[in-house]
Each structure stands twice: as C-alpha cells, then as structure tokens.
Amino acid sequence: MTRSALFGSAVICAALLLTNTMASAQELYGTLKKIKDSGTIVIGHNEDSPPFAYFGADGKPQGYSIDICNKIAEAVKAELKMDDLTVKYQAVNGQTRTPLLVNGTVDLVCATTTNTFSRQKQLDFLNTMFITGNRLLVRKDSGIKEIEDLKGKVVSANQGTTNEKVLHELNDKLGLGIKILPTKDQPQAWAALESDRTDAHMTDAVVEYGLIAKAKNPDDYMVTGRLLSFDPYAIVIRRDDSAFRSIGNRTLAQLYRSGEWEQIYTKWMSTIGQPMSPELKQLMSMQNYPD
Amino acid sequence: MRYNWNWSVLYTVPYLGWIISGLGWTILVSLVAWVIGLALGSLIGTMRTLPSPTARAIGAIYVELFRNVPLLVQIFLFYFVLPELLPREMGRWLKRDLPHPEFTMAVISLGLYTACRVAEQVRAGIQTAGKGQANAGLATGLTTAQVYRFILLPLAYRLTIPALTNEFLNVFKNSSLALSIGVLELTSRTRAIADYSSQPIEAFTAASVIYASISFLIAFLMRRVEARTRLAGTLATGGR
Numbered sequence: 001m002t003r004s005a006l007f008g009s010a011v012i013c014a015a016l017l018l019t020n021t022m023a024s025a026q027e028l029y030g031t032l033k034k035i036k037d038s039g040t041i042v043i044g045h046n047e048d049s050p051p052f053a054y055f056g057a058d059g060k061p062q063g064y065s066i067d068i069c070n071k072i073a074e075a076v077k078a079e080l081k082m083d084d085l086t087v088k089y090q091a092v093n094g095q096t097r098t099p100l101l102v103n104g105t106v107d108l109v110c111a112t113t114t115n116t117f118s119r120q121k122q123l124d125f126l127n128t129m130f131i132t133g134n135r136l137l138v139r140k141d142s143g144i145k146e147i148e149d150l151k152g153k154v155v156s157a158n159q160g161t162t163n164e165k166v167l168h169e170l171n172d173k174l175g176l177g178i179k180i181l182p183t184k185d186q187p188q189a190w191a192a193l194e195s196d197r198t199d200a201h202m203t204d205a206v207v208e209y210g211l212i213a214k215a216k217n218p219d220d221y222m223v224t225g226r227l228l229s230f231d232p233y234a235i236v237i238r239r240d241d242s243a244f245r246s247i248g249n250r251t252l253a254q255l256y257r258s259g260e261w262e263q264i265y266t267k268w269m270s271t272i273g274q275p276m277s278p279e280l281k282q283l284m285s286m287q288n289y290p291d
Numbered sequence: 292m293r294y295n296w297n298w299s300v301l302y303t304v305p306y307l308g309w310i311i312s313g314l315g316w317t318i319l320v321s322l323v324a325w326v327i328g329l330a331l332g333s334l335i336g337t338m339r340t341l342p343s344p345t346a347r348a349i350g351a352i353y354v355e356l357f358r359n360v361p362l363l364v365q366i367f368l369f370y371f372v373l374p375e376l377l378p379r380e381m382g383r384w385l386k387r388d389l390p391h392p393e394f395t396m397a398v399i400s401l402g403l404y405t406a407c408r409v410a411e412q413v414r415a416g417i418q419t420a421g422k423g424q425a426n427a428g429l430a431t432g433l434t435t436a437q438v439y440r441f442i443l444l445p446l447a448y449r450l451t452i453p454a455l456t457n458e459f460l461n462v463f464k465n466s467s468l469a470l471s472i473g474v475l476e477l478t479s480r481t482r483a484i485a486d487y488s489s490q491p492i493e494a495f496t497a498a499s500v501i502y503a504s505i506s507f508l509i510a511f512l513m514r515r516v517e518a519r520t521r522l523a524g525t526l527a528t529g530g531r
Contacts, residue, residue, distance in 0.1 A: 094482070094485070094486040095482050095485045095486060095491055096491075098485070098489045098490075098491050099294075099491055099492060102293070102294045103294075118487065118488060118489065119489045121295060121297070121488075121489060122294070122295055122489035122490065123489060154387070156473075159470065159473070159475070159479050159482060159483055160479075160482050160483030160484075160485070160486040160487065161486070164483075165487070181393070181473050182473045182475055182479070183473055184470060184471050184472075184473065188471070188472075188473075191371055192371075195371060195374065195375060195386065196383070196386060197374075197386040197387070197392075239295075
C-alpha cells in the first residue's frame with residue numbers, strides 16, 4: 001500500500017467511526033458509560049457531617065445525603081439494566097472533592113456542598129437537596145442573640161469554608177471587631193467553644209444542630225440569630241454530563257413527588273431535633289419537575 | 292472527565308494575597324520555632340554529655356518525651372489541654388488574652404519538638420569530637436564549662452551542620468501542622484484556595500513549589516555556612 005492509500009483509508013475509517021457515533025445518539029457517554037464498563041458506581045461522601053454523611057455504628061457511611069445518593073444508584077441500576085451493579089463508597093473532603101471527581105475516582109459526591117458559581121467552573125451540581133444558612137452556635141448563658149452582640153468577641157469558623165467568608169464580610173461591613181479563629185474542622189471548633197476559647201462558632205445552622213445533638217450537655221448550647229447567608233446543598237457531579245445529571249435530577253423529583261423525601265428528612269433530621277419548616281417544604285416542592 | 296486548568300487563579304485577588312500572607316506566617320512560625328529549637332536543643336544536647344548523672348537524666352527524659360509523641364498530638368495538647376490543667380485564671384488568660392494564641396502555641400510546641408531533635412544531633416556532635424579533646428582540654432587546666440565553650444561545642448556544631456540543615460528543613464515542613472490550631476500559614480491558605488476556587492491542583496502545585504524553593508535556598512545557604520566555618524585538620528574536613 002502506498003503512503004497516500006494508507007492515508008486515504010485512514011480518513012475513510014475515521015469518517016465511518018464518526019458517522020457511526022453520530023448515528024447512535026443513545027450511546028452511553030460520560031459517567032453512565034464509565035459505570036456500565038466498570039460495573040461499579042462510586043459514591044464520594046463526607047465522614048464527619050451528621051446527619052448528612054457520616055460513619056454509623058457499623059462503620060458504614062450513612063445519613064440524609066447518603067440515602068439520596070443510594071436512591072440515585074438504584075435509578076442508575078434500573079436505567080442501565082445492571083442487576084449486578086456494585087455500589088462503592090469513598091470518603092472525600094473539601095480539598096479532595098474536585099480532583100477525585102475529575103479523575104474519575106468517584107462518580108458523585110454526597111456531602112454538605114453548597115452550590116456556588118465559582119465551583120461550577122469546575123464541577124456540576126444536581127438540583128438543590130437541602131437549604132440552610134449561617135447562624136450562630138453559642139452557649140445559652142452567653143446572652144448572645146444576634147451577630148451584632150459579638151462586638152470584640154472571639155468567633156470561630158472553619159478554614160476555607162463559605163462560612164469563614166461570610167464571617168469576614170459581615171465583620172468588615174458591620175465594623176464589629178470580631179477576633180476570628182480559623183478552626184480546622186467541626187470537632188476542633190466544638191472543642192474551642194466548649195473550652196471557652198471562643199464565644200461563638202459560625203457554620204451552617206443544620207450542622208450546628210448536629211453538633212449540639214452530639215454534645216455531652218446539649219442543654220447548655222443553642223443556635224441563635226437570623227440567617228446570615230443562603231446555602232443550597234446539592235450533590236456534586238462532573239461537568240458536561242447531562243445524561244447522568246438528568247437521571248440524578250429525575251430521582252430527586254420522584255423523591256419529592258412520592259413523599260419519600262419527607263421520610264428521609266424526618267429519619268435523619270429528627271436525630272438532631274430539627275423539624276421540617278414550611279419554607280423548606282415549599283422550596284423543595286419547586287424541585288418537583290414532571291417526568 | 293476533564294479538568295479545567297486555570298493557573299491564573301494563583302494571581303487573582305484575593306488568592307495571591309493569601310499565598311503571600313500564608314508564606315509570611317510559614318516563615319515566621321518556622322524561624323521563631325527554629326530559634327527556640329536550636330537554643331534549647333543545644334542546652335539539652337550538652338546536658339546529655341555532662342559528667343553529672345542528674346543533668347544526663349533530665350536531658351534523656353526530655354528527648355524521649357518529645358521524640359516519642361507525634362507532633363500533631365503535642366500541638367493539640369499544648370493548645371487544648373494545657374489551659375485546662377492550669378489554675379482557672381491562668382488558663383483563661385492563655386485562652387483569651389495571650390496575644391496571637393494560635394501562633395504562640397504553635398511556635399512553642401514546634402520549638403520544643405525541634406529542640407529534642409537538635410539535642411540528639413548536638414549530643415552526637417560532642418561525642419564525635421571525642422573524649423580525647425575533652426581530656427586534653429581539662430589537662431591544660433580548663434574548667435568543664437571552658438572545655439565545652441572553647442573546644443567541644445565549636446567542634447560539635449561544625450560536625451553537625453549537615454544534620455542541623457536537615458532539621459532546619461524539617462521545621463519548615465512541620466510548620467504546616469500549625470494549621471490544625473488555626474494558624475493561617477501556607478498549607479492552610481492553599482487548602483482554602485483549593486476549596487473556594489475548585490482549582491486544587493494549581494493551588495497545591497504552587498504550595499509544593501514554594502516549599503521546595505525554601506528548602507533549596509536553605510540547603511544552599513547552609514552549604515555556604517559549612518564551607519566558611521570549616522577548620523583545617525578537624526574531622527569536619529575529612530581527608531582533605
């Protein structure tokens with residue numbers, strides 16, 4: 001074969017390949033293809049965010065976000081008709097979330113991730129699954145009601161979180177002169193509050209209820225003040241993967257519609273004594289897209 | 292499955308400022324801890340070679356205590372447990388009124404840990420300098436203190452410069468643990484950038500390059516120090 005003939009047949013091959021892929025629009029791609037090929041779906045999760053994602057007494061990840069992700073795994077199983085689909089779990093955190101999703105180690109992340117536009121440059125999110133915001137976690141006898149009461153006090157917020165950002169912004173805007181202790185994680189922030197090193201901890205309200213529920217003497221602490229930010233939690237997936245996103249969002253809509261979502265909510269949020277609010281219920285009903 | 296590279300995140304506001312201030316804290320924590328470590332470590336190391344059994348025992352206990360507990364645990368003990376063990380007022384002062392409590396506690400903790408490692412190097416240096424040198428010094432009428440000051444320690448430091456360089460580099464790398472009690476040093480800032488911007492690979496690459504550059508710079512400077520302080524005819528010069 002001459003060189004030009006070789007080149008010609010390569011072109012024809014490529015063209016055939018191209019038309020072939022274009023012809024079958026239904027062909028799997030992205031995450032669904034990966035799951036089909038490997039026979040495994042990998043759920044990334046937080047380890048220390050009760051009641052959303054944490055390790056249960058049996059050492060397995062559990063929680064509100066995990067339950068929802070398991071439902072999505074079931075939907076994928078049905079969609080791909082894979083009875084032998086293996087569901088694996090892999091712990092992630094704020095720093096490992098992006099690389100592990102992008103390099104394909106995990107297929108979706110079920111945690112307490114706030115959907116933000118800056119994160120959307122790298123990742124994609126399913127529809128909102130929970131809404132919370134920053135409030136203050138304080139000792140009951142501290143007399144602190146609102147953020148304005150924190151003038152000159154010491155307040156912790158975890159390093160690198162949206163909470164820390166909000167605290168810095170409010171501190172500057174309201175001129176409160178708060179001394180900010182950038183804590184590493186929730187247990188450390190709790191230790192600082194408990195040992196009277198700080199006057200308040202600022203994080204998502206629902207996380208604060210979770211921390212109080214776990215405390216030695218939960219009656220000494222409370223969540224106080226108005227909502228200082230808007231934090232819609234969502235399950236994180238890879239970008240440019242609408243087929244997979246569609247299955248995820250459809251699963252969420254079905255959960256809202258069937259009332260299963262309320263059962264999952266009650267199952268986990270009752271463990272931290274947070275009843276369903278009418279506002280949350282209404283916001284969630286807006287996610288109920290028809291089939 | 293593709294990563295959107297965006298190196299410009301490293302020099303956009305506010306991330307560039309974070310990297311610079313993080314680097315500043317890293318250098319400050321490391322240098323102050325190194326001063327504590329070198330001074331205290333020299334003292335403890337010398338004590339371990341003194342004729343007095345009490346001094347030797349104190350030195351040995353110190354080294355074993357600090358060497359055998361993980362540094363991270365030590366930092367937590369200093370920060371969270373120590374104030375609770377002290378009388379109430381003192382504990383409260385440590386927690387609330389001590390200026391820059393996170394920084395101070397991190398520096399003390401890292402300094403004390405480094406001291407135990409420096410002590411071992413100094414002890415080894417003194418022992419390598421040799422009993423012969425010490426005995427010769429004593430025979431010429433010098434006191435023990437003079438023998439150490441004029442003969443053993445100058446030799447010991449010269450002998451252990453390569454080992455001390457290693458410890459100096461370790462201080463810089465260990466300083467990243469200060470983030471666990473809230474010092475916003477380089478690693479902590481890098482983690483924050485990674486989380487806010489969702490560009491972790493760029494952020495951690497930058498941090499790695501900065502840490503490596505610091506290490507190369509220190510190694511280079513210490514080699515110069517070693518060359519300048521070399522004494523002809525001593526062990527430090529080997530067969531040359």
